[in-house]
Amino acid sequence: MTVGLNVPRSVQWTGQSIILLDQTKLPLEVYYKELKTVTEVWNSIVALEVRGAPAIGITAAFGLVLAAQAAKAEEIEEFFQSFNTAKSYLASSRPTAVNLFWALNRVTAAMQGALSVGEAIALAEAEAIAIQQEDEEVCRAIGEHALTLFNDGDAVLTICNAGSIATARYGTALAPFYVAKEKGLNIKVYASETRPVLQGARLTAWELQQAEVDVTLITDNMAASTIASKSITAIIVGADRIVANGDTANKVGTFGLAILAKHFEIPFYVAAPLSTFDVSLQTGADIVIEERSAEEVTHMQGVRTAPEGIAVYNPAFDVTPHHLITGIITEKGIIRGDFEVEIKHLFL
Numbered sequence: 277m278t279v280g281l282n283v284p285r286s287v288q289w290t291g292q293s294i295i296l297l298d299q300t301k302l303p304l305e306v307y308y309k310e311l312k313t314v315t316e317v318w319n320s321i322v323a324l325e326v327r328g329a330p331a332i333g334i335t336a337a338f339g340l341v342l343a344a345q346a347a348k349a350e351e352i353e354e355f356f357q358s359f360n361t362a363k364s365y366l367a368s369s370r371p372t373a374v375n376l377f378w379a380l381n382r383v384t385a386a387m388q389g390a391l392s393v394g395e396a397i398a399l400a401e402a403e404a405i406a407i408q409q410e411d412e413e414v415c416r417a418i419g420e421h422a423l424t425l426f427n428d429g430d431a432v433l434t435i436c437n438a439g440s441i442a443t444a445r446y447g448t449a450l451a452p453f454y455v456a457k458e459k460g461l462n463i464k465v466y467a468s469e470t471r472p473v474l475q476g477a478r479l480t481a482w483e484l485q486q487a488e489v490d491v492t493l494i495t496d497n498m499a500a501s502t503i504a505s506k507s508i509t510a511i512i513v514g515a516d517r518i519v520a521n522g523d524t525a526n527k528v529g530t531f532g533l534a535i536l537a538k539h540f541e542i543p544f545y546v547a548a549p550l551s552t553f554d555v556s557l558q559t560g561a562d563i564v565i566e567e568r569s570a571e572e573v574t575h576m577q578g579v580r581t582a583p584e585g586i587a588v589y590n591p592a593f594d595v596t597p598h599h600l601i602t603g604i605i606t607e608k609g610i611i612r613g614d615f616e617v618e619i620k621h622l623f624l
């Protein structure tokens with residue numbers, strides 16, 4: 277079943293190119309660009325034209341298909357050499373969201389056993405399409421499960437954009453709000469603006485407004501007073517990588533919200549698909565946190581807001597320790613308690 281969701285798809289595959297909703301231009305402009313080469317795909321991921329863990333994975337998967345289609349090899353060994361170079365290149369675009377590596381590996385695995393270049397390309401394309409289709413179903417399921425945690429009239433805080441445009445459709449942390457809307461429930465969403473590049477203000481506020489979900493924008497430093505004054509009942513966030521013990525990397529600022537949730541004794545939920553889990557890492561200390569350019573902090577929309585030469589620290593993500601997380605919502609349901617054990621069960 278699909279919701280009449282009035283939010284455009286962020287990634288569309290034409291068969292020879294990707295039509296990408298350029299998220300850097302939102303909310304001022306709904307602009308689509310066509311990506312035809314693996315270099316264009318890499319650039320779009322690095323520039324945050326496409327962002328959000330599942331959407332990055334989907335785009336990279338189609339990027340691999342473009343690379344496969346462009347490979348000028350007739351022999352399968354030679355083809356795989358150039359394919360693997362493109363795969364490593366795409367893998368170097370952003371380090372933290374594990375969905376990128378998961379999607380690249382999934383497409384690669386689907387091509388094993390191909391006897392001809394044509395067959396390999398067809399298998400890659402079918403797998404990339406499947407990754408996107410499955411993500412839509414998975415996000416829908418996350419929304420259904422997450423909604424069981426909320427009641428009509430609740431006020432819920434979120435950060436960054438873990439919404440429809442960060443995935444194939446519906447989003448992860450925002451999915452319950454779309455499902456609630458469909459069921460006629462009113463959940464009030466508070467969106468934290470998410471400095472430095474404002475995914476909350478530009479993207480979450482925009483997409484929830486498009487879908488006529490009740491959304492109020494706050495700046496990041498208003499979170500504590502908003503929880504206190506607006507009777508926030510829960511916090512829900514997305515994830516870029518969840519490791520074996522439940523420690524979770526997500527947009528920088530998430531960790532602070534988890535600490536606030538503990539202070540105010542409200543639940544703190546993480547919503548993410550199984551493709552965001554990385555059980556090869558034991559604790560959050562093992563997660564590589566992307567550091568982005570100083571200019572994201574020293575400038576606003578190209579205008580300098582800090583002195584020349586100032587030292588800047590700009591980690592794009594932080595890690596929330598598992599003991600601050602009330603529950604993790606996946607397509608298979610909600611896990612709580614001993615995350616180490618529960619996460620193992622998810623993958624049985």
Ligand SMILES: CSC[C@@H](O)[C@@H](O)C(=O)COP(=O)(O)O
Nearest residue numbers: 327328329438442514515526527
């Ligand atoms: C469903 S998206 C989940 C996460 O990727 C999201 O919360 C997030 O942190 C995105 O960061 P971004 O730097 O915008 O890619």
